[in-house]
Structure formats: C-alpha cells, structure tokens
Amino acid sequence: MPSLSRYVYFTYLCLVNILIINVDITYHYLLPYITDGRMFLQYVLPFTCKFLVFFTFFLRYIFIWLIVMINIDRCLYLTTAKLKLLICHPRSANIISLIIVIFSFLVNAHFFVFLKNPIRIETSPRKTCILDGFYYYCESRNRHFENFYKSIWPIYNVIIFALVPVFIIFICFLLIIRNIYLLRQRNTNDRSHSIGKTLICLDLLFPLTIFPVLFFQIYINYYPPKTCLNLGIINLILSIGYSMSFIKNTFAFLIFYFTGGKFRRGCSSFIYCKNKFAVGSTR
Numbered sequence: 001m002p003s004l005s006r007y008v009y010f011t012y013l014c015l016v017n018i019l020i021i022n023v024d025i026t027y028h029y030l031l032p033y034i035t036d037g038r039m040f041l042q043y044v045l046p047f048t049c050k051f052l053v054f055f056t057f058f059l060r061y062i063f064i065w066l067i068v069m070i071n072i073d074r075c076l077y078l079t080t081a082k083l084k085l086l087i088c089h090p091r092s093a094n095i096i097s098l099i100i101v102i103f104s105f106l107v108n109a110h111f112f113v114f115l116k117n118p119i120r121i122e123t124s125p126r127k128t129c130i131l132d133g134f135y136y137y138c139e140s141r142n143r144h145f146e147n148f149y150k151s152i153w154p155i156y157n158v159i160i161f162a163l164v165p166v167f168i169i170f171i172c173f174l175l176i177i178r179n180i181y182l183l184r185q186r187n188t189n190d191r192s193h194s195i196g197k198t199l200i201c202l203d204l205l206f207p208l209t210i211f212p213v214l215f216f217q218i219y220i221n222y223y224p225p226k227t228c229l230n231l232g233i234i235n236l237i238l239s240i241g242y243s244m245s246f247i248k249n250t251f252a253f254l255i256f257y258f259t260g261g262k263f264r265r266g267c268s269s270f271i272y273c274k275n276k277f278a279v280g281s282t283r
Contacts, residue, residue, distance in 0.1 A: 004089075004090045004093075005073050005088045006070055006077075006088075006093075007090075008090050008093035008094060008097065009069050009073060009097070012062075012097050013063065013066045013067065013070070016059055016066065017063065019059060020056075020060070020063065023056075023059070049115065050112060050115035051112075053111045053115060054108050054115075057104075057108045057111070057157070058104050058108050059104075060161060061100075061103070061104035061108065061160065061161060062100055062104045064161055064162075064165045065100045065103070065104070065165065067165070067169070068165045068168050068169060069093075069096055069097075071168070071169050071172035071176075072087075072168065073087065073088055074172070074176060075175045076088055078176060107160065110145070114140040114142050114145040114149075115140055150221065154217060154218045157214070158214050158215075158218065162211060166211075213237075213241035216238070216241075217238070220234055
C-alpha cells in the first residue's frame, strides 16, 4: 500500500501557503487601499498589531516544519521498513501536523503577552513613508522584551526557522539521493523516486529563497533605514523574497497534482477516505 502521509503534509502545506499569501496581500495592500489611512490607523491597526505579528510567525513556522516533515517522511519511506509503518501513515501525519501547530503557537505566544497597541507618530507630509503621513510600529512596555525582540529574536528566529530545518532537510537530502542512486544501480523501476527528485529540487531552492531574506532582515534590524526611499526598497525586497518562497511551494503542490497521476490518486484517496469516515461517523 502506498504511503499517503506525504499527501497529507502537501495538502496542509498548500493551504498554509495560500493563507499566508492572502493575509499578506489583504493587510499590507488591500485594506490600506480600500480604506482611509486615518481610519486604518485608528480602527484596524490597534486590533491587528500584535495579532498580525503573531500570525505571521505562526504560519511561517508551520510552513517550514511541514517541509521538514515531508522530507523526513519521504526519507523514512525510502530507507526503512519498520519506521515507515509507524510514521508514514495519514493518521500519524495528522498527529504530527497538530504537534507542529501547537509548537508554532507556543514559541510565538509571547507576542500576545508583551506586544501592546501601536505607537503612532505624526510626521511631515514631505517625510511621509506609509499610510497618510503616519509612521507606526508595535511596542512593548516591558523593556526586557523590547531588548529581546530587537536584539535576540532575529537570531532566535533564524535558528528555528532556517538553520535547524535546513540541517534536517540536508541530512534527508543526502539519504534520498543515496537511495535513488542505489535504485538506479539495481535497475529498479520505482515510480516513487520521482517525488524524491522533486523534493531535492525544492530543498535546493529553499535556502536560496529564505536565507538571503532572513540575513537581510537581521541586518536591517541593527541598521534600520533612515529615508523613505530606503524603506520602500526594503519593503519591496522583503515582499518579493517571502512571496517567492510561499508561491514556490504552492505551485509545487499544484504541479504534483496535475502532472503526477500517482500523486493525484493519492490525494483523491486521502480526501475520499476522510469523507467516507465522516459519513460513517454520522450514521
């Protein structure tokens, strides 16, 4: 029986990426465009200030650790016989996905506790950078947290969001390559290694799209922009950088679904089994 767990992870990954893209577009572009700048600052921003910071990091952590689990799942399925019976299963994938959600919530819950309403500083129209002549940001009344958020959090974020995941992905990457090489030596006609090849391509693209943005974020955290032009350029670079990563994985799922018959049948089987279980439980 083929492993359906990777289809579970890919489905959740696609949903998370779509959610991130829609939230980012709605908050940063759509709402400021369709509402008055002062109304946005007065009513929308105080409610969403700390919520948006939490939600952004929360979804990004789920996003990267789902990619990690896709690689671990594929690596175990190709290299072990005992563990794949335990881990490479839809029920296990759902449990692990729930653990990832809980983990992401806990490591980012401090934003809800310490971040307060935004500071709003009225500026001269000539120095307007964003939203109707106002500059704003979230603050914390706790000085220790403020120091943590500005000096320690960027490094902490890189470790959890990039360094540790990429290290795990790299190990899985080597094991998957080794397995594919052995399969070719044995002249084994195994269709399942095609997904392994696709994962290798995604693993190579991930650090190329994530690391430059993260290191750039750390740099501007210690050396913030001092002109509106530089601020606009930085916002454009960060938006393009993160969008490349999220859109890349969303399109990866769609490409798998529309071009891979085995992947499409696996997704359909997963959805069908879920619907069948739901119908059976209501009887």
